[in-house]
Amino acid sequence: MEKLINEFSNHIHVSNLAEAAVLEVENLKTYFFVKQGVVKAVDDFSFSLKSGDKLAIVGESGCGKSMTALSVLRLVPNPPGRIVSGSIKLDGKDLLQMSESEMRNIRGNRISMIFQEPMTSLNPVLSIAQQIGEALILHQKLSDKDAFDRSVELLKLVKIPEPLRRAREYPHQLSGGMRQRVMTAMALACNPQVLLADEPTTALDVTIQAQILDLIMELQDRLGTAVVLITHDLGVVAETSERVIVMYGGKKVEEANVNDIFAMPLHPYTQGLLAAVPKLTTLSGKESYSKRLQEIPGIVPALVNLPDACTFAPRCAFATDICRHEYPPYTNISSSHKVACWHVAKVC
């Protein structure tokens, strides 16, 4: 087991251990061209990841989180979707300029993804070992036998009991938590530099959630993979991430270290999100027992043909005329904390 970890660690390119960014996404624009108009699923989105980083992207359903991840792998359904502009650099090389076959070499090998549906993200007719081994056969040109052995080791790594037996079983014989472990093993099989975890725990119950997150984070620490955790669960963010990007309407509205987000949220949307989290005190305190949870008024806007304005303005208590006419520039509060709001001073 330890040997395996060390072996994995040796695979990590030395350059990634330096402070250079592994993944750099700049001004990414992924639009969907539908009958009703243009849907800006991801609009002018930037972030960068260093090796070993733990980045969380939070936001509610339909805000473009998953599309960001799919854009990085260039798996946006096309048509109707298309990456309109921007750059996605892995070790300085722009993925958007690569050919499809070069891209296939990146997927699952240097950037891999964990999907949110462990129940349906595994092929029901292939055994666990076949599915984990496939990436190894594909990217590392292992023989069938070696791939099987490695799959068993990987199952051991993700702490599945009786890995040898499980390797020969089929997805329907595994529980949801075990399947998500298998997905994790698949994603880590080729020791990727970047792991995109798209709501890896949404479909699981809370105890299993915690186990899976612990596992991902533990493996990340040991393997040095940079993780992008996509979630809508602020509890998960607080527990697992170092940096947080809050996304709304396809745009980045706030980026900060995890402590700053919780201690000093600056965007009205972030504040709304945090206020909407049930607290133990409000739940148990006598006087507030009947108090409603605070909510953000209004609904997420349909992203079709949005005007070039602050997307949150229609739901924002601080909104003024300028908010409805122009998208706010990013204000740098500190080197690690930036926010896109016209009224930062007023809000905090």
Place this chain on the structure above:
Amino acid sequence: MMSTVNGVGNPSSKDDSSPEKKVSEFNEELSLAGANVHTKVGMIFFLTKRYPLGFLGLFLVFVFIFVALFAPYLTTHDPLTTNPSISLAAPSMGHPMGADFMGRDLFSRVIFGARTSLAVAFGATILGVFFGVLIGLASGYLGGWVDLVLQRLIDILQSLPTLILAMAMAAALGPSLFNTIIAIAIPKFPSIARVIRSSTLSLREMPFIEAARAMGMSDLRIVFRHIFPNTLAPLIVLATAGLGSAILVEASLSFLGLGVPEPHPSWGRMLSESASEYVRTAPWLVLFPGAAITVAVFGANLLGDALRDIFDPRQRTAN
């Protein structure tokens, strides 16, 4: 769904409701469906008990294959040798099914006829499945104009009744064993292509296909390794059920004189030769080949039906 599970009469299903219980029952259902087999002998035993008719079908198909393979060892006479002295002889010890107009031993001809029928049935089914699967996968996975063009071609083929199309093909190609196989395979593949296309359409949108793409797999690999195995259940059923109809179509073509030519013994032609002239004087000439066709088609259909029943629960619960 749960009611059918309980309906099996599993005594341990009284205290269900816990999720683990449901999962294990779900797994049980799946393994019953043949998706996965823990102990093969136990599974076969169980399935035999649950689908006795299907087992009978399987048995008949095996008998059919056995007879075709070992025909020379099972027969007493050469099926092609004529012997005028026993022309139209009634069944007797030496000739258990009698002899035809030319004095050929009918028993030997029926036995050797199994070879023709087997060759045609399996040949046409394999050919039909091969093209049906390729066209169905291409049509379903690629979509767009490829799908449109292929589906319109299939529409045209499907607008003609199977037998009419097979007759047209056989007439155009001329009578020979291989041409008969092609003539039967052509009307067969459109329905297979349709079924494969529809499963491919729904499988294409499954998360595990997206996951496969995210692992860096090429389209070809995704289609053949990830989509195709998932379409096997309906395919097996369709192919088995098709065996019976292929035998029947071959018999019909031969009956009409468009099928396998002389001197290969074919059940259908044996019928057609004798039906009009000798059905009153020597009814065994019609009876025995007719019985052979009936039993073979019956067996193949029983097996097909059982396989459909076995695979269907999985179809229902897979998504």
